[in-house]
Amino acid sequence: MTQLIEITHEFPFSAERWLDLYFSRGFIEHLDAHLPARMKLEILEDKPDTRLRTVRTHPQVELPGFAAAITGGKTLSFLETSVLKKGTNKIEFSVVPNIIPEKFIISGGATVEALTPTTCRRTMRTELTIKVFAVGARLEEFIARSLRESYAKGHGAMIDYERISRPA
Numbered sequence: 001m002t003q004l005i006e007i008t009h010e011f012p013f014s015a016e017r018w019l020d021l022y023f024s025r026g027f028i029e030h031l032d033a034h035l036p037a038r039m040k041l042e043i044l045e046d047k048p049d050t051r052l053r054t055v056r057t058h059p060q061v062e063l064p065g066f067a068a069a070i071t072g073g074k075t076l077s078f079l080e081t082s083v084l085k086k087g088t089n090k091i092e093f094s095v096v097p098n099i100i101p102e103k104f105i106i107s108g109g110a111t112v113e114a115l116t117p118t119t120c121r122r123t124m125r126t127e128l129t130i131k132v133f134a135v136g137a138r139l140e141e142f143i144a145r146s147l148r149e150s151y152a153k154g155h156g157a158m159i160d161y162e163r164i165s166r167p168a
Contacts, residue, residue, distance in 0.1 A: 003128040003140045005108075005147060008121060009155040013162050015089050015112045015120040021162055022091070023051045023084065030161040035153050036060045042079070051084040059150070064142055066135045070100070078106075089113060103136075105129040124151060 011018055021027045025041055032039040036059070043054035058077045067076075082093040095106035108126035115121055128144060130136040 001129075001137045001140065003126075003144045005124075005126040005128060005144050007124045007126075007148060007151045009151070010115065010119060010121045011155075011159060011162075012119055014118060015114045017162065018112050018120050018122060018158070019051075019084060019089065021158060021165070022082075023053050026165055027158065027161050028053075028055055031154060031157055034157045034160070035150065037150065043081075049086055051086065052081070054079065054081045059146065061146055064138070067139050067142065070132055070135060070139075082110075100132070103131045105131075 023044065023046070025044055028039055028041040031037075038058040038060065040056045041053070042056055043052060045052040056077060056079050058075065063076060077098045078095050079098075080093055080095045082091050084091045089112040091110040091112075093108060093110070095104075097104045097106075106126065106128050108124065110122055110124045112120055112122050126147065128140050128147075130139045130143070132139065
């Protein structure tokens, strides 16, 4: 079974500012300090046609017993790669877990649209499929719930980071 997850948040700053924050080292460091996950920026590139960000995330959540059994007790982490084609407000991303990556399919995109010159809306759409007999659907539900909680906290963290990093 595949989970289709859509998460929308509004921000009190422009779409351009949102994208600049998202593709900044400072924002990842802020998330690492303020979310229940350890985050490490591995790649941040600004090329003529694209912006690229790769982040290793170690969620600080305990896996349910059924999930811990398939991971062999290992801590789950994810490598997320996000790409923005310049001239658009659309980010495409893929996520690869450190454990049984051939059984996890996690990908999607985000659209950042201007609502006014000083506000924007980010809509994240994620497709999550876990192909593990007997527990895949339950693990999908667990990860989907964790993802929604994480993005809600990330929403607040981005607003906070924008406020403290705003140019004088």
